[in-house]
Amino acid sequence: MRMRVAEEARFMSDRVFDVDPYAITTTRLADDQVRLIESMTSIGNAHMGMRGNFEEGYSGDTHRGTYVAGVWFPDKTRVGWWKNGYPEYFGKVVNATNIIAVDVEIDGERVDLFTGEHEDFRLRLDLRNGLLRRSFAYATASARIRLEFERFLSIETPELLFQRVRVTVLAGAPHVRMTPRLDGDVHNIDANYGEQFWSEASRGCAPVPHLSLRTVPNPFGTPQFTVTSGMRATAAGLAPAGVVDEPLQVGEVFATHAEPGATMELVKTTAVVTTRDIDQAQHVDAVDRLLTASASRSFDEHLAAHTALWERRWARAQVVIEGDDEAQQGIQFNLFHLFSTYYGEDERLNVGPKGFTGEKYGGATYWDTEAYLVPLYLALASPEVTRALLAYRHRQLPQAQHNARQQGLAGALYPMVTFNGIECHNEWEITFEEIHRNGAIAHAIHLYTRYTGDRSYLEGEGLEVLVEISRFWADRVHFSRRAGAYMIHGVTGPNEYENNVNNNWYTNYLAAWVLAFTSDTLDDVPADRAAALGVTDDERTQWRAVSANMHLPVDEDLGVNVQHDTFLDKDLRRVDTIPGDQRPLNQNWSWDRILRSCFIKQADVLQGMYLFEEDFSIDQLRRNFAFYEPMTVHESSLSASIHAIVAAAVGERAKAIELYRRTARLDLDNYNNDTEDGLHITSMSGAWLSIVQGFAGMRATDAGLSFAPFCPADWTAYAFTVGYRGRVLAVRVAADRVEFALSGAPLQIFVFGRPHTVDGSLALEIPAVR
């Protein structure tokens, strides 16, 4: 308990950002916090995005990053000791042209917050529409000015970035020069050998300043990308003063001798297109057309149209927490960044671990999508969004078959990390062994089918995926003659603080479930489907046999499912026996010590029991939670939310609330001390899951939606909205009362296990805690 207080005190004192329910704001600018600020104020619109870098440049420690969705480079891998089956390349997001650049010079002196004298710094990212604003007063030897920057990435026309820069002269009569630029002199921090991923393909200043960068050739046969940016700048109070046209740089120059008190304003619009959508030969035309079309409306008009679209999103997805601004800020922050990263418009895309906020980890697709994001998108967006995520995997089935072949195995192995479906991660204990991901991808098909009631994907493309995943599992198991059961040796479960274990309960359970689910689905579809998929009767018999005879480690005395074969031989201890100064373990303990310890990084057995809750009694769930949670350090961003949900289900409400805070404010409070590298995008569903599945106890079952709500004691109430089978259901939970408001046809729901029909609205009492 002492530790938690100490921990909280640390977070409070370190807090860079104010508590504001719908914005990220700060008036602090510490040199050593700039990367953190940049991460937190990233913006994106699914097509592209960038970190909260400063338009005028910054000569201190900074990580400039602009990223374009689906544009990547196969970097040469870097690993000490090569092993057969290792991938040949590591797909990296490419740090793209810096399109925000606007140099500002006052009497020839470049404005730079690292070196220059400034005050009244204010930074604000609006978490409802993604408008980023920054202002400060700045003094040179000869003058004082006020500078204001605004920018947003349009969700109406995702190729467009809008910027406005305003200079007000507070003292003196300086010469003011502003240079809006496109800067292609960029490189990846995350490049294994420091190589440049780009070269200039073309540039020019007519019809608009434009710059095309092309990824350099690669020896792996993956496509090259060209990204072209074009800009248009208009100025009030400044006169054109030339152009910039030199290698990797194009732009325009505006200047004036300013009067005391004068205000100058520059509006810069930038269009970005790629060869993912448009032939390179058409790029200049395309950006010119986009810029010409956009010129018919003002910055404010564009912002208004953009904001209206965000409001439409929020109408379907807004979560309101009454009486707790910190909690509100947490959920708003997470949903805002998630929707900024992916909103289902482009089914060639997926959700990368850092979105557009950084470049760490490489790849752009992790199992996080299926395991943590699908339930959220099912409820908050149209079914087509989730179906796009499923189709993404179906499209990559040949590559997943390639991955399995690389390991000498049948069927399909979906990658741990990828852009194109080919595995591109190089740790054997992860790449070869963290294969439970293959189960999560199958399970997401089940989630979609159960939530939407639409069996067409399952019985169509989904079944092709399921069959190949089943083939993989059936080959990856072995029969242990000694145990008389099928086993899966050499895996890493969700708990990455143990590697290369045998019979990880989660993996085995999930694999057995996939084999049964595929078999059941084959039983349900016309007989010629199996033949068309080349599935033999022998295979079907084997899949049933493996599923039915999978070894599942269980300890009858403890009444728990056992994480893996030898877990109970460990020195089993509670997390609270670890001295506080040794946390987080991954920054304080050697890898050796972490691996040998009993301490769990993230939900493992509990992750499985969460996925298959209906297979277990509440008593089983309670015993397993009581056994595992005290050994769990939650050092994965994916851990707290699942534990919050299970804690709520077993009545551990205080624990559920504690874990909600942790997941909701992971980046806001920089819990893992790594937010400067970028935000934890794929875990951002955690806060929503904790509220909706945790506090409100929502489940989608075959019988429909069910709820078992409670309201955290510190909150007055909370409200959220979910879409469900053509309807929108608004839910508000207060301490003693839950209210439902439905748009659409009447719906039967279950509350605390009892059926109710909602037609318009429904209010029910919440019984006092049992």
Added chain:
Amino acid sequence: MRMRVAEEARFMSDRVFDVDPYAITTTRLADDQVRLIESMTSIGNAHMGMRGNFEEGYSGDTHRGTYVAGVWFPDKTRVGWWKNGYPEYFGKVVNATNIIAVDVEIDGERVDLFTGEHEDFRLRLDLRNGLLRRSFAYATASARIRLEFERFLSIETPELLFQRVRVTVLAGAPHVRMTPRLDGDVHNIDANYGEQFWSEASRGCAPVPHLSLRTVPNPFGTPQFTVTSGMRATAAGLAPAGVVDEPLQVGEVFATHAEPGATMELVKTTAVVTTRDIDQAQHVDAVDRLLTASASRSFDEHLAAHTALWERRWARAQVVIEGDDEAQQGIQFNLFHLFSTYYGEDERLNVGPKGFTGEKYGGATYWDTEAYLVPLYLALASPEVTRALLAYRHRQLPQAQHNARQQGLAGALYPMVTFNGIECHNEWEITFEEIHRNGAIAHAIHLYTRYTGDRSYLEGEGLEVLVEISRFWADRVHFSRRAGAYMIHGVTGPNEYENNVNNNWYTNYLAAWVLAFTSDTLDDVPADRAAALGVTDDERTQWRAVSANMHLPVDEDLGVNVQHDTFLDKDLRRVDTIPGDQRPLNQNWSWDRILRSCFIKQADVLQGMYLFEEDFSIDQLRRNFAFYEPMTVHESSLSASIHAIVAAAVGERAKAIELYRRTARLDLDNYNNDTEDGLHITSMSGAWLSIVQGFAGMRATDAGLSFAPFCPADWTAYAFTVGYRGRVLAVRVAADRVEFALSGAPLQIFVFGRPHTVDGSLALEIPAVR
């Protein structure tokens, strides 16, 4: 059986080298075999060595390599995902100045065996004295010549390289130009980021051409080295024609217009000194002095003195196999290269995995030294040589303590790979987990003590090492409440085809033995020694408890020691169920598949039973051999010899002979298809161990030497010599008879378990196979 024949046929047809009992000879020069030839004809004298590169250069595929003992560079590590406790740098042997260079030009055309027309190529490395000779006829447009090269690295004055080059004009009257050079334009193949490790420190042509290279500065605080080479050349039939003095190059030029039939001869002597021995400021003086002193004798006189010293070595170590030239060549090749790498003169050195024959693997000290080489050096060299190897570890005790601290553990953890004692290898499953090495280092102290009868090292510095290793083990175990025993989780045993296993029998047995051995030794020394070492009574109690209550997995039904906790759950199969085209597994199977399979890379349980043979009955040994050997693929160079010894002990003579061949001719027949990278130096004791401990059944026990000899059916007889406690014992084994000849005081030995006293000589009958 079919497979073995096919395998043998492959080796025969691929054989590059002739079967010659005391030489490596070939008349074949295939472009794609040059690296292999270079490895095989490497020479060394413990101070330095080089691959069998061609003096005149070679423009085809080649790996030029010259290495100076103890000179290394801390290369930046390369690893995908950093983890706590990982080392900061990876120590690499540095490819040093090419000192063999002698350019030869005929009418301005440079002689180059890759591009030029040549015939009658002959190459011969004498395995008795390391004289390397090469000759060929070479035709240019205008002339035909014969070229002969000879070189050797002196073991009389190890700083010196002697070379002789002879040109005979066969046709024409060409202009002949020869340029003996020192070439510092060299780089490491094994450099993680392709960086240069050297820069020129100084050079000049007076008093002799000399070149100093200095390792570039490093950020890790490890010492820089300067290596200075100086040369002196004399020519007959050629006139001085200038000098070479340009960056990284110095040399002299000799030329003549040759008459038809003329013979020209160049003798080049090179001296190499380093800052390991001599201050950089004295280097030029030192090489000049060495060269001046050497000038008083001719090439042939130096060769004779050098050869006489080699003969002295052979008198103590020669193994003779009568009736099998292949087998003779195998043992001769191994002993020659081993003595060329290390002969105990410099106790700052150890035996690197490639010696002076390549640069793969990095580091220069592996556990191989203690596990495989100590028994050989004990028998073939003076006790001081082994004591130097032990002292090497004692000197690095503080670094081993550092390694343990890096893992958060007490005591000392000797490194997997090192130059200076600091771990410099970066695979967690090896670096952190292959900790059985720590036991081998303790066990070598026991081997030395038992063989020599000298307890002074054990009770002196040895005890300091034992105490710190014991502290490590006592901290690395944990007590499993469930099992009521101490366990060692998360290790990699000698079988590196499984990683991160729990309770590896070998590791646990060895750890328990170390704790008991240390405790016993502490009981034997005066009580104040323990106090001086800071060993408390509590520690001693704990060490005894851990040793006595160590969990040792055993299967009573099978009657075998179990490799690790879950080994028997695997799909247990014999190696002969693997299709032949899938061998070796490490070149054909994914790492995932190898890890999950039952197939064993090298002796693991059997390695332990070999070390502690006296703890087990012959029946236990037989059952374990019968169980494990059929699952063993012997894909480590360290495997076959241990199996040969155990096979001999349990009466599996055919198997023992097969495995002897494999270990003795590993490089000669390029079994693992990797000899082009360099020779497998640290496994070169294998052939000797197979003969002496295997066929002759020699054991050093507390009671003295014992023998249980047999003669392989294909051999007429074999003979070897061992030193033992101030005596030299020659042993000759024929089919029906073993003869002993002793120099020194009478010695009691045991033959087939019965005591005999040797005084001068003894002959005994060998009973027919039971």
